[in-house]
Amino acid sequence: MKLNQLTLISYAIDGDSACFILQTDLATAVALDGQALKVTTDAGDDVAAMDGHRVVAAVKQDDGYIALHTARALDPQTAESIKALETNVGVAQKAADAAKQDAATAQTAADKAQKTADKAIEGGANPELTTFATMQLSAAAPTMTDADILKVPSLVPEWAVGVAYEAKQVVKYEGELYRIAQKHTAQEQHKPGAGTESLYTHIVQSGGYDVWKQPTGDHDAYSKGTRVWYPTANSTLYESLIDANTYSPEAYPAGWKQVTE
Numbered sequence: 001m002k003l004n005q006l007t008l009i010s011y012a013i014d015g016d017s018a019c020f021i022l023q024t025d026l027a028t029a030v031a032l033d034g035q036a037l038k039v040t041t042d043a044g045d046d047v048a049a050m051d052g053h054r055v056v057a058a059v060k061q062d063d064g065y066i067a068l069h070t071a072r073a074l075d076p077q078t079a080e081s082i083k084a085l086e087t088n089v090g091v092a093q094k095a096a097d098a099a100k101q102d103a104a105t106a107q108t109a110a111d112k113a114q115k116t117a118d119k120a121i122e123g124g125a126n127p128e129l130t131t132f133a134t135m136q137l138s139a140a141a142p143t144m145t146d147a148d149i150l151k152v153p154s155l156v157p158e159w160a161v162g163v164a165y166e167a168k169q170v171v172k173y174e175g176e177l178y179r180i181a182q183k184h185t186a187q188e189q190h191k192p193g194a195g196t197e198s199l200y201t202h203i204v205q206s207g208g209y210d211v212w213k214q215p216t217g218d219h220d221a222y223s224k225g226t227r228v229w230y231p232t233a234n235s236t237l238y239e240s241l242i243d244a245n246t247y248s249p250e251a252y253p254a255g256w257k258q259v260t261e
Helices: 026-030 076-100 103-122 127-143
Strands: 006-014 017-022 037-040 046-050 053-060 066-072 170-173 176-180 200-202 227-230 236-240 256-258
Touching: 006 046, 026 053, 026 066, 053 076
Parallel strands: none
Antiparallel strands: 006 017, 017 066, 037 046, 053 066, 170 176, 176 200, 227 236, 236 256
16 A cells, blocks of 8 residues: 555554554655655555544654544644643653663553543543554563553553554453464454463463463563563562573573572
């Protein structure tokens, strides 16, 4: 697909807001600000058109793609609210990037973003504020730990049929949170839950730490310093001593150490 002739990996439209995943650079993506946006097939057939949209954020993801967030031009008061929310969610994004070294910092920023969104909702703010916060979390989710995600469940987008998901994104289905295990397009017959573990990894937490699950590849392997329960919740707490750790504490004891808190 294409967005104004740029290679479009996937996109989502929610009312007056939209998110586009583009294969381009930041400067080129931001240059779309103020243009009439048009989604077309590779053959040039029209798919969707958006007039009056402005660029509200552009983020380079870990996979190299650009996440471009746009919204229809708003009244000054709502625009100012979005700007303030963008600042707070931006703090959460930066903290999530640093979570590999300092999970506590990432959690503090995520909590701040959640409180900001809750305050906006309680104050009767424009619904686009909540939509914007959700899109920002979608961009940050691949770099956030499961524990961080569990602190901001209200910002996790609902799973939907037909959406093209990238590995490590997070969705909500029937009140439960799932991390995308591999890139795919969601189908009605393959919903998150039992039987679709190859596509969706259920996010669970106990005592502040996840229970060890067998990684399916590099995308969900454990990083050095990550702590998990093994073999069950609240049994024995272990900390990974290596990056890209796909072994259990039992299978490779040298890759883990027991932690006493």
